[in-house]
Amino acid sequence: MMKKAISFALCLLMAGTVLTACSNPDEFSDSENLSLKYTRSDKTDDTFNYADGADTAPSSYDTYSAKITDFELRLFRNRHKSGSYVFCPANAVLNLETVANGASGDTQEEITNALCSGVTLENMNQCASYFASRIQSVASSDKSPESSQSSENDTEKNGAKNFVKLSNSVISNDNADIMTGFLQTTKDYYDTDVLRFDYASDDALKKLDKKYADFTNSGSVFKNLDAKQSVISLSAADICDRWLNPYAQTDLEKGKFKSADGEKEVTYMTSNETYMKSNKATAVMKYFSQTPLKMMIVMPNEGVSLDDYATDFTSLEYTTLLDSVDVTKTAKAKIPEFSVDGSKSAEDVTQIVEKSGINSSFTADRSSYKNLSRSDDIAFSAMYDIAPSLSINAGGIGGMQSNGDKAELEKRIQKLADTDVTVEFNRPFMFVILDNESDIPLYMGTYTG
Known part of the structure; x- marks a missing residue:
């Protein structure tokens, strides 16, 4: 009996060792990347995901497009500075739309009205899903339901790279209780990763560096994070393509x-x-x-x-x-x-967003996020963006x-x-x-x- 018990214990130990060896310490675990446990719905009449087969825009798409364009131009005017620069206002919008699903009461109303007044939250989600999935999926030949909205399986046509990559994350500090409904919505419509880790953890920041390495040239996304912040968003983008009418x-x-x-x-x-x-x-x-x-x-x-x-x-x-x-x-x-060089680390764009009409949503005592977490202490603290690089030449458009x-x-x-x-x-x-x-x-x- 004792030998059997020892053998069983050794087997458990070996199994644990194998599992530990198989997990990658440089990547977020299931308990850190909460989105890993969720799968995007394949009902395209609801998600309007282009990669899954949706080929018709949702109702109110024209209204949505006009309203979102107007907000993005506000972002541009408030973002403008002398000199050469490039930024991706569409990513800021996608992150605000994602967070709107976690907001409640006046906070949700402020965000949705600033972005696209007159369009319901559900319709906004559908329009955002169609827009983001379409611009990322068209250049990719992998249109299977399993393919990521972010088009990680970029194809090379005629030896050329063609892709649009949008990477967005909502990051919660430490052990906040994130609502399952919010996690499923972000997966269905935005393919946004919801991360949860201790902002003071150097190991977690290194994992974030690896996750965004393609957008920072393997630089550091953050030198450190403010431990007083509750929830933040992070975005990055990249483009590569040739001209429709080539140069000689x-x-x-x-x-x-x-x-x-x-x-x-x-x-x-x-x-x-x-x-x-x-x-x-x-x-x-x-x-x-x-x-x-x-x-x-x-x-x-x-x-x-x-x-x-x-x-x-x-x-x-x-x-x-x-x-x-x-x-x-x-x-x-x-x-x-x-060419315009992007940033190799995250920049705080919160003030630009606030100037564009989102006034109280970043203030803890004036905002409500009951659809994001049951915790009374949860708040949307800041938005960060990794400004893209851009090169325009006879070969086409490129970034990283x-x-x-x-x-x-x-x-x-x-x-x-x-x-x-x-x-x-x-x-x-x-x-x-x-x-x-x-x-x-x-x-x-x-x-x-």
């Missing part, structure tokens, strides 16, 4: 760009592009090959500074440019190759990855069309990378040289 080597030429620090030499890319204009600016639209995105490049008129234009860039100006498109008319566009900077063609088979208008982007401009169906901005930024 003969389309490239050196020229001068009037930067804030004087003239500098740049490489200009010449092509025929969709032409747009308003009373304040001239713009062109370029399209990407595999991702369902397009890029609007906007240059204020002579005498209008980029700072003045950007801080007054409203929905009216945005729609004026979009509505000015004449499909029968193109411009010869001379666009400089350029790229398809290289070489034109696809040695020489143009069909010459560029003669046009009445030539637009040379030879002074500071702004840009918007937007969804080609809803016109919701994904990235926004400025380039000053």
Whole structure:
């Protein structure tokens, strides 16, 4: 009997050793990443997840798109600073929508009204799911229900990388009791990871570094976290694609760009592009090959500074440019190759969001999150973002990855069309990378040289 007991104990010990060896100490466990235990619903008439087969937008999508675009432009105006930068307002919106499902009472009403007044919470979730899953899934060939909304299985078509990656997390400090309904909703509509760990834990921060390594070039997301904070959000994004209409080597030429620090030499890319204009600016639209995105490049008129234009860039100006498109008319566009470095760590964007209409939701004694946790101490403390990197060149668009900077063609088979208008982007401009169906901005930024 004693031998059997000893043998049984040894077997249990060995099993425990094997299980410990199989778990990865550098990754979050089930008790830390609470979303791992949940599976996204495959009912596309409810989730409207494009990767799962939904191909029709939810009701109120047009209203949702207009409202969300207006909020993102507010974020841009409040985010704007002199110099070159890029940020992803769509991620801020997705995180606010996620947190709205954990909010209650006046707090939930404040968030939903600021984002898309007149659209129900359920419809907002469906529209957000459709938008985010579509822009990430179109470039991927893996459309199975098991595939992640974040398109981790990016495909390479014709040897080129094509993807949009959005990574969002809601992070709770230590042992807060997170509601199961909130966890299921975030999985169904947002594919947001809900993490729970001690903010003072160095090991947990190292795991977070590994989780976001593709967006930080393996840097540190946080040097430390404020232990007084309760719940925070974290977002990151990356894009890689080629141009729908590729450049030839003969389309490239050196020229001068009037930067804030004087003239500098740049490489200009010449092509025929969709032409747009308003009373304040001239713009062109370029399209990407595999991702369902397009890029609007906007240059204020002579005498209008980029700072003045950007801080007054409203929905009216945005729609004026979009509505000015004449499909029968193109411009010869001379666009400089350029790049903007992102942040290698998380930046606090809470004040930008507060200035954009979310006033009391970050104040513990003025907010309520009863749909997030049973704890009375729970509060949404801050929003953090890892600003993306961006490179625009003859090879296409890239961020942390790229398809290289070489034109696809040695020489143009069909010459560029003669046009009445030539637009040379030879002074500071702004840009918007937007969804080609809803016109919701994904990235926004400025380039000053």
